Amino acid sequence: xxxxxxxxxxVISPEALLAHWQGHRRLTRRVIxxxxxxxxxxxxxxxxxxxxELAMEMISMALPFLRGAVTGEWESSMSREPRGRDEVLxxxxxxxxxxxxxxxxxxxxxxxxxxxxxxxxxxxxxDLLLYxxxxxxxxxxxxxxxxxxxxxxxxPFYERH
Amino acid sequence: xxxxxxxxxxVISPEALLAHWQGHRRLTRRVIxxxxxxxxxxxxxxxxxxxxELAMEMISMALPFLRGAVTGEWESSMSREPRGRDEVLxxxxxxxxxxxxxxxxxxxxxxxxxxxxxxxxxxxxxDLLLYxxxxxxxxxxxxxxxxxxxxxxxxPFYERH
Numbered sequence: 001x002x003x004x005x006x007x008x009x010x011v012i013s014p015e016a017l018l019a020h021w022q023g024h025r026r027l028t029r030r031v032i033x034x035x036x037x038x039x040x041x042x043x044x045x046x047x048x049x050x051x052x053e054l055a056m057e058m059i060s061m062a063l064p065f066l067r068g069a070v071t072g073e074w075e076s077s078m079s080r081e082p083r084g085r086d087e088v089l090x091x092x093x094x095x096x097x098x099x100x101x102x103x104x105x106x107x108x109x110x111x112x113x114x115x116x117x118x119x120x121x122x123x124x125x126x127d128l129l130l131y132x133x134x135x136x137x138x139x140x141x142x143x144x145x146x147x148x149x150x151x152x153x154x155x156p157f158y159e160r161h
Numbered sequence: 162x163x164x165x166x167x168x169x170x171x172v173i174s175p176e177a178l179l180a181h182w183q184g185h186r187r188l189t190r191r192v193i194x195x196x197x198x199x200x201x202x203x204x205x206x207x208x209x210x211x212x213x214e215l216a217m218e219m220i221s222m223a224l225p226f227l228r229g230a231v232t233g234e235w236e237s238s239m240s241r242e243p244r245g246r247d248e249v250l251x252x253x254x255x256x257x258x259x260x261x262x263x264x265x266x267x268x269x270x271x272x273x274x275x276x277x278x279x280x281x282x283x284x285x286x287x288d289l290l291l292y293x294x295x296x297x298x299x300x301x302x303x304x305x306x307x308x309x310x311x312x313x314x315x316x317p318f319y320e321r322h
Contacts (some may be wrong), residue, residue, distance in 0.1 A: 009270045011178055012287045020291060025206025045206065100316050126173045130181060132318075133236045138318060141302025148207025153203050157299060158292075 014111070018103045022096065022135055028058065029092055030137055031143045032153040033084065039108030041082035043146055051146055054139040055088050056080035059134050061096040063102075065117055069125050071106045076118045171258035176245050176271070179264045182294055185255065189219065189297055191316040192252055192304045194244065202243035204307055211308055215300040216249055224256040224263075226278055230286050231266045237279045244288030 012020070031032045032040070032055050041052035048055075060078040068074040070096060111126040173181070193201070193216050202213035210218075221239040229235040270286040282289060305315045 009273060010171050011175055011269065011272045012291075014172055016287070017172055020288070023197050023214070024295070045306050046312075048309050065205050068171065075245060108172065111172045126177070130173075134185070134298050135214070136294075137298040138302040141299040144299070144304050145209065145306040148209055150239050151207075156285070157296070 013078070014103070014106070014108055017129075018100070018108060021129075022099070023094070024136060024140075025062070025096055025099075027157070027160055028055070028140050028157060029089065029096075030087055030159075031140055031147070032092065034147055034152055034154060035085065035143075036152075037085045038086070039146075040085050040152060043150065045146060045149060048142065050082075051139075051143040052082055052085075052088060053080060054143065058136050059088075059091050059095055060141065061135065063098050063130065064107065065132050066099055066102050067117060068117060069110060069129070070102055072115075074118045081109070173265070175264070175269050177260070178290075182290075184222070184261070185294060185297060185301075186253070186257055186260075188316060188318070188321055189216070190250065190257075191320075192301055193204075193249055193253065193309070195308055195313055195315060196246065196304075197311070197313075198246045200311060201246050201249070204311065206307060206310060211243075212246075212300075212304040213243055213246075213249060215304065219297050219300065219312060220249075220252050220256055222296065224259050226290065226293050227260055227263050227267065230276060230290070231263055231280060235279045236285065244277060263308050299308070 011151050032051070035043075035051055039050075041050045041053075044050050056078075058146055059082060060076065064078065104124075111124070111129075113125050114122065115125055115128070117128050118124045123131075144157075146153045192212070196204075196212055200210045200211075201216075205211050215237075218241060221237065221241055225236050225239065267286075272285070272290075275283060276285050276286055276289070277283045278289050284292070305318075308315045
């Protein structure tokens with residue numbers, strides 16, 4: 001790690017932001033796995049969406065956002081319909097790999113650039129990306145409550161490896 | 162906003178990170194406010210902590226972390242005992258003001274520096290700070306479920322002003 005002696009100190013590097021994001025994604029994957037197959041798309045509290053629906057929302061946002069930020073092409077037609085847990089995990093892992101591969105194609109200059117994500121959300125790239133990460137953390141927190149209320153212990157919040 | 166033509170492009174500036182954090186803090190404040198006074202420290206699901214306890218944890222982490230990162234002095238003795246909602250909000254607002262004031266005393270070089278927060282959590286400053294923000298988002302998501310299950314509509318996730 002660099003320290004105070006570097007010439008151009010930064011809050012966070014692109015590589016570190018990717019590592020941070022993928023760490024969260026590993027944790028969310030564990031939460032998907034922790035749901036019993038028959039509860040993933042059926043269980044909810046207070047009229048909220050099931051964790052399966054939330055996971056499909058995350059999948060429909062993460063890679064499509066990064067792809068759009070890199071290429072300028074926005075794809076939001078992905079189906080969010082219920083499916084088996086293994087299929088959700090397969091889509092998740094596919095996204096994870098593609099995010100890793102695409103990340104290096106996002107030049108650092110892009111982070112401060114204003115874009116219109118999915119043709120409707122205008123903001124700076126870094127801010128929109130943080131929104132997507134935060135949205136995942138937010139809904140995953142919701143998933144923790146679902147799991148606890150099902151009597152299932154969720155994975156530790158601090159474990160990201 | 163800067164664009165691709167700047168000499169030293171960054172993912173996020175210190176000022177933008179503070180704005181991001183305080184935006185989340187404004188939303189969390191609204192969630193505290195949304196709880197009925199008599200439910201804040203008594204209501205929970207699945208054996209989890211009440212939202213009041215979670216809010217006190219957030220208060221005990223946010224400003225004390227920043228103060229420690231700036232001064233090297235770590236204070237973690239703050240009481241997390243139940244108290245009135247107005248008192249929680251007062252502590253919240255006090256922290257908000259002090260975070261704003263202290264932020265400019267955190268030199269950008271510090272973000273990449275490895276520190277030991279509260280005498281026990283070793284990590285780079287940026288990573289520990291992101292952990293604190295993420296922990297707030299995580300537990301606030303939990304608060305959203307509590308509110309929904311109480312029949313109360315939580316504030317919109319995207320409103321940070």
